[in-house]
Amino acid sequence: MKDGMVNGSMSHIDCFNLFVANIEEVVSGDRKFRSLKNVDLVFFPVIQGSHFYLICFDMKIGRVILLDNMIYTIPFEGRYGEFPNKLKSIFVEYLKSIGNVKANDIEEADFEAPELKWGTRKNVVDCGIFVMRHMETFAGGHLSRWDCDICEENRAQKFILTKLRKKYVTKLLLSNENKQKTKVLLDARSYANSLKALGRGY
Template sequence: MLFDFWWVQAEDMLLNKKYGDSQRVEKLKSALLLVVEKKTSLMSLSEYCVVCFLILEYGHFFLVCFDLENTAITVIDNMAVEESPIHLINDNSFFNKTTPYKVKDVFTKYRKLVNHPKYRQIEKAMPQRLDFEWKTVGNTVDFWVFVMRHMKTWFGVIVDKWDSGFPLEPSPKKATLTWLREKYTVKLVTSSANKHRDRILGEA
């Protein structure tokens, strides 16, 4: 599985009308090159079964995942559909599409560029919101905990075989969220990628 964090910082690419298809594809290409550690042989994506994009929109994290073997597009969002700010709307105009369809548009054009054998199948596929029992109602703060857990535990499996580790009962679920929140916070603070790590640890 390959995770690309390009779209986290791509709000300008979604909204700025000065960018055309080729510029968006080039931005994606540059981001993928970093993700595969500049190993150009991996840029065709033929080595990967699943590619996921981490999205930040409306202050909310979610995933758009492409199953390259089964040509499925899955939106993984912890919020119940009636509360989620994430919608699935397609349009002939790029700027009238919602984000999952924009991601599909750019990714499909990239796959065509690298001559991926199944780009036409993905082009025809429609993003589907994944339904699962631990979706949240009234929780607008733990989306980052859920998305980190989802990235760790989802491998393109069908939902009834997906073991996310989240209990369904409210009290155990709350305890699990508290534990994961603390665990992930420590990892983020102490990560070598955190440029403020030394200062934070020095002040602790």
């Protein structure tokens, strides 16, 4: 969602049309996914200010969950403002427009914002890594049973996050969706050859 969709500078119809266009771009026009009838979870990564977090719509049981690695002492609205509710509202409108039977369940659901066992108070730089890990490992069900294989905030957690950062960067760089993939591979090969020439190759 763009800032204009939240701060009111865009009209409602413009907000909705932009949202639909973005959804359709993501599913590439595939009707099976466009209807969301056989989709259990819908994830919306959110960047608010300089912080990333995740909003998940559990279509299977009609639940709305906000997953954030940061542990706060201020109330929900003080943390996130109107953004989550704006997103939920426009998503519900989209569900109704395509006749999805879960629209009313999602509309009536209150936000769940659990304090995660691996939540952080000091780490303000790895929120994007947490979001990707949450999308990768959360499969619905009881939040108390969910384990994303990240320990509590300590030195060991930092080591795990560093490994995950390398993993995700590698996946992104080598993805066929990366238009610069060939250049990345050529640069990597050139760098490896330069190390060998210096006697520092593997």
